[in-house]
Amino acid sequence: MSDSIVGLLRQKKNQILTLWMKNQLADGSLRDDLMSNAELRNQSEELLDTLTEVMTDETFTQLDDPALEPLFDLLAGISLSRARQGFTPRETGTYIFSLKAALLEILQHDRKNDLPLLLANTLQISKFIDNLGIRTFETFIQGREEVIIRQTDEMTDMMTPVVQIWDGILAMPLIGTLDSSRTLVVMENLLQEIVRTGSEIAILDISGVPTVDSMVAQHLIKTVNATRLMGAECIISGIRPEIAQTIVHLGIDLSYVITKATLASALKHAFTVMRLEVRKAGTTSFSN
């Protein structure tokens, strides 16, 4: 009998693997459709090999030891590939925690005559495997977050459309929360389109913006000023009553910015400025 847990683990590696496989196969959550038994066995054996390789009695208690990096890397790889293959977080978690059951079983068998040592070792193994489990989840969440960030960027580009609603009139309906990076995209897109189309009037419709804080208001004012510098006029439309309240409470001066309640009234204003008239087609024929 060896006093060192690591020694014991190395010695009984094959036994542990067999037990671990048995535990995994017994678990109802095993997905035959996603991974074959042979593949699972290979993956488990690789993890166990790396585990016994990098572990010493010191690293076993020092969970942030750099010597453990290869193990964490391997675990991260397994976690990511499982996330991509369509395993749920629970299944990936079970994979790691079923190893704990196998280790504890071996330990219990070996140390049944020394209960205090058994208890101490059990706690150690428990802590170590829990740590591995937490890392697995961290990687899993990280992978998901990367996807979310990419989608956010794509949405930012998609959510700033500039449409020409009339000859010389541009409209930009804004949807969603405005932050500084997005407002910059909004400003650039709008100004580029003004140059490209030679439009005199740009309507910034914010009826799809849920909240306006002082920073967003400042960005809007900047956009209006930049538009004016280019020689066009910018109208802000679709300000909700609660946003009007916020703006006044924040003490933001929008008095020199043309604001309209709806996109329709902004368009009407634009027609007036451009001296355009829209009439019902029938009106003239009746009067004639």
Next chain:
Amino acid sequence: MERIPILKMGQFLLVTIQVDLYDRLALDLEADLIKQISEYESRAVMIDISAVTIVDSFMGRILNNIASMARILDAETVVVGMQPSVAITLVELGLPLAGIHTALNVERGIALLQSKVGTDRRTLQSNND
């Protein structure tokens, strides 16, 4: 020495800035322009900056100065053809050029000035002849 040409079109003065302004050039332009406004009794100045890609706070101040000085001499100033990047920079610098009229291009700028100073196209042309 390099100088920015100032064209006289009837009661208007037309300046087209084709190079990026450095400080000395901008100061010379300011002095020349004011001198000519007074000399020709011009009613309006149009500055085309469509070729300008870089702008700094100094240039912004020069534009403001020109506008203020011209107004004292009873002339309107319009800046035309500002690039989006220049407009964003000026706004970020906190220089909204409050006293200056702006227009998208030269054509619109002339129309704006004509409406401001009450000159119709005929007068402009007869002065040109």
